[in-house]
Amino acid sequence: xxxxxxxxxxxxxxxxxxxxxxxxxxxxxxxxxxxxxxxxxxxxxxxxxxxxxxxxxxxxxxxxxxxxxxxxxxxxxxxxxxxxxxxxxxxxxxxxxxxxxxxxxxxxxxxxxxxxxxxxxxxxxxxxxxxxxxxxxxxxxxxxxxxxxxxxxxxxxxxxxxxxxxxxxxxxxxxxxxxxxxxxxxxxxxxxxxxxxxxxxxxxxxxxxxxxxxxxxxxxxxxxxxxxxxxxxxxxxx
Numbered sequence: 001x002x003x004x005x006x007x008x009x010x011x012x013x014x015x016x017x018x019x020x021x022x023x024x025x026x027x028x029x030x031x032x033x034x035x036x037x038x039x040x041x042x043x044x045x046x047x048x049x050x051x052x053x054x055x056x057x058x059x060x061x062x063x064x065x066x067x068x069x070x071x072x073x074x075x076x077x078x079x080x081x082x083x084x085x086x087x088x089x090x091x092x093x094x095x096x097x098x099x100x101x102x103x104x105x106x107x108x109x110x111x112x113x114x115x116x117x118x119x120x121x122x123x124x125x126x127x128x129x130x131x132x133x134x135x136x137x138x139x140x141x142x143x144x145x146x147x148x149x150x151x152x153x154x155x156x157x158x159x160x161x162x163x164x165x166x167x168x169x170x171x172x173x174x175x176x177x178x179x180x181x182x183x184x185x186x187x188x189x190x191x192x193x194x195x196x197x198x199x200x201x202x203x204x205x206x207x208x209x210x211x212x213x214x215x216x217x218x219x220x221x222x223x224x225x226x227x228x229x230x231x232x233x234x235x236x237x238x
Contacts, residue, residue: 013038017046018069021056026068104220114215115142118205119149123156126200130231131162133196135184136169137209154181161185163234165193185238199228 005015020035021027033043047067050056059066109115122129139146153160159181164170166186174184187193198205202224208214218224 013042014046014050017043018050018055021047021050021067021069022072026059026066028064028066032067104218104223106219107217109215109217115207116145118215118217119145122198122200122203122205123149123152123158125203126158128200129153129158129160130199130228131160131164131196132199132231132234133164133207134193134209135162135164135173135196136167137194138196138207139169141209141213150180157181159183161235163187163231163238165189185235187238197227199224199231 001019002012002015005018006012010018016036017032017038020032024032024035029044029047030040032047033040036043038046047056051058051067054070055072056067056069059068109118160183162173162182162184164184164186170184170186173180173182174186176182177184194210195206195208197207202219202221204218204224204227206216206218
């Protein structure tokens, strides 16, 4: 019970005193303190905090102050409020974190499941997606994610430009370019490419295929600009 209450935002001591109040129903601070191992002054401070959070109420009775527990459902609203405050705070914190253009963030994944969260991030952030590498290998390894990924990308009206190998798989993809809000160009090289790279909004994902899939996500403005410039040069030259 104590650990669960801590997970809902209470301190350990607050959780202890709250459970004592639950058992007693109505009691003075002195009686509550007697049922704990905490000093009476500490218990008074905790009761004040619990009252501020709406978990207990103070009831005057016979010139004494008694403490009664409110409906425990109030715990739900406390947690929801904390989550909402955290949600509203995250954009400001993220902006402060990435304000320095020299700061970069690199994440590595060795599990195929990692691509799902990265694709979701991409669809949340991108206004255009640039892709270079082996679409054939991409489809082979991530085929269960592709229909959903393409459907959401089209729904969000995010265009994609792709430079890839010329083979049967990519030709089938190219046949649906207009419908799928996509433009595919083919490389002249016949050499098989064992990797693929996505570029969007100061982000890039590099995926290396083999017996084990390795995924690297990089968020760096300078690296992104360099790779985007290389992509545009290749796009014009293909």
